[in-house]
Amino acid sequence: MSVESFTSLGKKIYNMSNPREARRCAVFVARCWLNYGRMKKIDAFYQQNEMRRELAEIYPFVYEQPQRAFFYNKSNFAERMRLLxxxxxxxxxxxxxxxxLDIYRENDQILWENEHEGEPLRLVIYxxxxxxxxxxxxxxxxxxEKPLYQMIFWIQKDPQGEWAAYIGAMQGPNMDNAKDVIKKIxxxxxxxxxxxxxxxxxxEVVRNLGVKHLYAVTNYGYYANNHVRMDRKLKTxxxxxxxxxxGTACGDERFYELPLVEYRKTMDEVPTRKRAVYRRRFALLDEIDQSIAEAIRKMRI
Incomplete structure (x- = not known):
């Protein structure tokens, strides 16, 4: 890799017409040189086969993400490189x-779909x-086309060496009438x-993919402070x-471990007046679970 290749990568990643982005590009190139040995190892990984080469072409951020303080609090370069x-x-x-590759081209992979007031209501991988x-x-x-809720995650081996999914953030709706929409949904x-x-x-998605554990970043583990308001109270x-x-707290205070299967109350645990609602809810969840399992089955090798 050369200064020309680092500069070319930077121009793919950053909007050079924006002065702030242009500055980030310059920092990116400088960091590439400061971490030249690691960058060569990163590049070697993505040059190992055709799929990875194409992935790095359509998603060049794989070269940027190890260099920036992303994913979780106090992550380091080596951890982020391994994570990716x-x-x-x-x-x-x-x-x-x-x-x-289609996912990293920003194309929805539909997991389940329904309708709400004439608009499609979908769960997707994106x-x-x-x-x-x-x-x-x-x-x-x-x-x-509007996202209501999303879970952003990655997959890597946990400290015990087993495959695990890690939720880095949960994001809610960002629209003027969000409360009314969420109430109706x-x-x-x-x-x-x-x-x-x-x-x-x-x-359901990560379980059908075959991971053994599910973790989530805590308030302390969140990589930035944009979930904290000016008065220091939490937005989320x-x-x-x-x-x-x-969830249960891990020894590492940055993470909770969550169950891979949501706990479902038995009808004996549900008040009599609510049982009809719970039956309809459970029927909907069963429909969603079956749809997700079938969608993932079609995606798998």
Whole structure:
């Protein structure tokens, strides 16, 4: 790799008409030289086969992400480099190359679909470069073209050496009438909260891909502070939601471990007046689970 190749990569990654982005490009090139040996190893990984070469061509951010303080708090260059390589090693062993490349071309892979007030309501696997600070894949609940909730995650080996998915962030809706929309979708899902639905869908996706564990970044582990308001109160309390979802704190305070299968109440645990709602909810979840399993089966090698 040469200064020309580093500069060419930088121009693919950054918008050079934006002065801030142009400065980031210059920093990127400088960091490439400072980490020349590591950059050669990164490049060697993506040159090993045709699929990886094409992936690096359509998603050049694989060269940038190890250099920046992404994914989780206090991650280092070596950890981020390993994270990316293990993520793509796992996926290339599980998913057909044309499907994997299609995801990184920013094309939805539909997992389940329904309708809400004449608009398609879908769960999809999706990814775009704007999500690269928190992960390498997303499960998104979309209403039409608008994302309502999404889980951004990556896959790598955990400290015990087993394949695991790590949720780097959960993002909610960003629209003027978000509360009204979410209220209506929750009602349509039989009083099942949309953020619980997106976690449930993520659990089903990663489980069907064959991972053995699911972890999530805590408030302390989040890589940045944009989930904290100016008054230091949390916009999103990740840790509280992970606890509500059956998560347990890890020895590393940056992560919770979550169950791979959502706990489902028995009818004996549900008040009599709510049992009809729960039956409809469980029927919907069974439909979603079956659809996700079939979609992943079609994607797999």
């Amino acid at each position: 390589q293990e993520h793509f090693t796992f996926l290339e062993q599980k998913i057909r190359p044309e499907v994997l 990814y775009e470069p704007g999500q690269r600070k928190e992960g390498l894949l997303s499960v998104i609940l979309r209403l039409g 929750t009602k349509q899902c039989h009083a099942y909260r949309t953020k619980n639905l997106i976690l449930h869908a993520t659990q 309390d990740f840790s509280e939601f992970w606890q509500e979802s059956g």
